[in-house]
Amino acid sequence: MKNSVIETIMNHRSIRKFEDRVLSDEQIQTIVECAQAASTSSFIQAYSVIGISDKELKSQLAEVVGNQTYVAENGHFFVFCADLYRHQVISEMEKTDLSTSLESKEKFMVATIDAALAAQNAVLAAESMGLGACYIGGIRNNLEEVCSLLKVPKRVIPLFGIAVGYPAQLPEKKPRLPYEHVYHKEEYKQDIVEYKQQLTQYNQTISQYYHERTDGKRTDTWTGQMVTMLSKPKRMYMKDFVSKQGFDLK
Amino acid sequence: MKNSVIETIMNHRSIRKFEDRVLSDEQIQTIVECAQAASTSSFIQAYSVIGISDKELKSQLAEVVGNQTYVAENGHFFVFCADLYRHQVISEMEKTDLSTSLESKEKFMVATIDAALAAQNAVLAAESMGLGACYIGGIRNNLEEVCSLLKVPKRVIPLFGIAVGYPAQLPEKKPRLPYEHVYHKEEYKQDIVEYKQQLTQYNQTISQYYHERTDGKRTDTWTGQMVTMLSKPKRMYMKDFVSKQGFDLK
Structure with a gap:
């Protein structure tokens, strides 16, 4: 069972080295419009995307998240955010208190899932154009600084970045669980x-x-890798950070 | 900027009425393998998929989640789960306590995002075969019952369902936020x-x-819809449920 969509999906690998060549505005817009075409829970559209082309800003971001070179060196850098800020604005526009919903675990999950569905569309759209992409969970290493750098308000959580660009490598695909x-x-x-x-x-x-x-x-074995990774708890500030952003309080 | 991947993505609409025709095993396997090809944070692969073909089980599930007919009537029903159960098993196999990591908010987010990225691949793979799909957030209406029906253990959270099948409708696409x-x-x-x-x-x-x-x-306006929806907080049991499943405690 094959077609070009399935081939694009199955051909995915994370690209961490890109040519020195930027994405066009048209490419960026297509990628984001593809993201927006994804399903969204009860039409809530609880995400937003920050696109970074400025080299200096990308370098600062790379430093903040731990100096992965491909955060600085790529064709474009996207940050996908869980976003209930616009629903907060709506609450003020329509003079209705929505805080119980906005602060519920359910809506934290909804916004996180919404953003991830959109992001995967973005990655596949990019890959279908011959571009490569790599998810950057590393932006969660230091979300305080990321938010300050990108002027992210309360009710918004940057979840991950995606580095996109013209591939300068073709890594092997790693076999998945049976x-x-x-x-x-x-x-x-x-x-x-x-x-x-x-x-x-x-x-x-x-x-x-x-x-x-x-x-x-x-x-290495997979279970060995998992034990090594999981025996060093990471990003344990996350619970406080998420609360501070006004999510997952109830 | 067009190609068949972008067309499939942009052509998405949720299908809620299906022909009385089941998916083949080959279709199901391709859909799940496409899900597995998605990126996964630090190779953690923190999700699993339950596929339901049994009519009686689908009917029971439809009843539990609130009687949406398309939960019972479809070509196949998938339940996507955030899954750290296998990492719990690994912890026992390798005799290493991993509970701080497994119970962290960070890993709750990782597992949720992992599952959502995989799911969006699944939906696009299905759509590329001429099938239609609809995400079913409704399974979160009653996760206790869903877990009991599907024998879901601790360290696993069913996040959403996806009803897949041969489309018997072609709804309009709703315009997204600017x-x-x-x-x-x-x-x-x-x-x-x-x-x-x-x-x-x-x-x-x-x-x-x-x-x-x-x-x-x-x-209706969009902001009006959002106020109506968000002024009735939903699934407020979620915080307790997620904790009970052993997630997001730290």
Whole structure:
């Protein structure tokens, strides 16, 4: 089962090195309009996008989030935000208190999901034009500074960036978890023996992947990588930050 | 700027009425594999998908979430879940306590975003095959019952459903917020006068959209719709539920 949409989707890899060439206004507008075409919960449209072309600003941002070169060096940098600020403005325009809704966990989830659906459309639109993209979760390393740099108000949370540009590399695709491990039929399977076997099998796949690509220097397993990553809790300021932005209080 | 990916994206509309025809196993597998091809934060792959084909189970689910007919009547029903259960299993396999990470707001956001990126790939893959789809936020109406019906364990949160099938309707596309309102250049614009003008302009677009399509019976504005929706807080049990599932505690 193949068509150009499925091929674009399956051909995805994160691009972290770009040619020194900027996106055109038309490309940027198409990417954002594609983002806006995504489904949105009850038509709430609870997201916004900040686009950064200024080189100096991109460098500052790269420094704030931890100096990933591709945050500074790309064809355009997008920041996708969960956004209930416009609904706050509406509350004032229509003189109705909406704070219980706006501060609920439900609407925090809605805005986060809305922004992510839009972002994935943006990435695929970019990839369909021959561009490459990389999600930058690193902007969550220091959201206080990111918000101050990009003048982000209360009721808005920058969730992630997307670096987009003309690819200057073609990395390998990393094999995903086994289909049977991720896809459950009719109900969530809880056969723990089979579940662990699938993880062990996947570990072999991943080890072999690294082994082949590093002349045997790397032989990480996936579960090993996950333990290393998750045993160092990251971004533990997030709970306070999200509250301070007026989200997820109720 | 056009190609078949951009056309598929821009052509999206939510389909709520399907032919009585099921998806093939091959279609389902392609849709899920496309979901899995999406980017995932630090390779964490923190989601899973439950696929429901059983008619009786779909009917029960429709009842639990509020009797939307298209939850019961479709070609296949997918439930996308934020999933850190496998990382909990890994924690036990590798005898390392990962609970601080797994219970952090950061990882709640990561899992939610991961699942949403995957889901949007799934929807576009389905649409590229000539299928239609509709996100079902309604499954969040009653997640306790949904979890019990689908045997969903702790560390997993069903976020939304997607009803997929052969379209039996072709609804109009609803106009989105003005591009300039959603897309900010270099920083988050805060000119409140201009911001409100854009909302007023969009209200006219939306009123006209309804007016034309209902022979003048409906003339809602977007801000009016938002006030009506948001002044009735929904799913206020979510904070407790999410905690109970072992997410977003720290």
